[in-house]
Amino acid sequence: MSTLIVYASKYGCTERCAKLMSKELNDKVDLINLKNIKVIDFSKYDKVIIGGSIYIGRIQKEVTEFCAKNLDRLKEKRIGLFICGMQEGEMINTELNQNFPSELLKIAEVKSHFGGEFIFNKMNFMEKLIVKKVSKLTSDKSNILEDNIYKFAQKINSI
Numbered sequence: 001m002s003t004l005i006v007y008a009s010k011y012g013c014t015e016r017c018a019k020l021m022s023k024e025l026n027d028k029v030d031l032i033n034l035k036n037i038k039v040i041d042f043s044k045y046d047k048v049i050i051g052g053s054i055y056i057g058r059i060q061k062e063v064t065e066f067c068a069k070n071l072d073r074l075k076e077k078r079i080g081l082f083i084c085g086m087q088e089g090e091m092i093n094t095e096l097n098q099n100f101p102s103e104l105l106k107i108a109e110v111k112s113h114f115g116g117e118f119i120f121n122k123m124n125f126m127e128k129l130i131v132k133k134v135s136k137l138t139s140d141k142s143n144i145l146e147d148n149i150y151k152f153a154q155k156i157n158s159i
Contacts (some may be wrong), residue, residue: 003027003156004045007052008034008060011122014053014084017114017149021049024153030105034062042070047156050100053083053116056130059099059118067101077159080110082152086135086143110155115145132146 003025005152008017015033022029032040053061067074081104083096092099092113097105105111118141135141 001027001046002044003029003047003049003060004032004040004042005029005049005051006032006034006040006063006066007050007060009084010053010055010060010061011117011119013117013144016112017082017084017144018049018051020055020144020146021153024150024157026157034060034066037123040070042073042077045077047080047159048074048103049080049082050074050104051082051084052099054083054095056085057095058099059083064099066106071094071101071103075107079104079108081105081108082112082114082118082153084114084144086116086141109159110152112148112152114148114152115143117142117144120135121124 005018005022007018018031020029031099052059052062081100085092085095087095096111096113118137120140
């Protein structure tokens with residue numbers, strides 16, 4: 001069996017989470033950054049995991065476009081969905097459910113969030129301003145939920 005992990009990452013947090021997860025999976029795993037590759041041979045994969053980070057409530061357009069363009073092929077696979085973001089509680093679950101097509105959400109066997117990061121030296125001026133105002137943070141903060149990544153991988157391994 002083979003698993004494909006596709007993701008889009010703006011500052012690297014989602015990529016790091018995807019790589020951490022790939023190390024926990026039993027299958028042969030291919031990691032693809034959607035910002036670099038547009039054509040994928042789905043016939044090689046039994047499972048597809050899709051992830052992206054959330055900014056101002058929205059997932060990256062590469063993830064949205066990938067899901068829309070490949071929806072029929074994805075519906076034939078075992079699906080896992082994840083997001084990275086700094087929201088917590090019910091808000092992060094709402095963001096997950098608002099950023100993937102309902103057809104994928106219905107068939108996804110695993111859905112989760114992996115936390116996120118604010119790394120100020122990677123942000124532009126406006127992003128820094130917004131983060132400081134909304135989150136009240138003035139320095140970097142990392143909140144990657146490795147336990148969630150591990151649990152997600154264990155569920156994927158069991159399907």
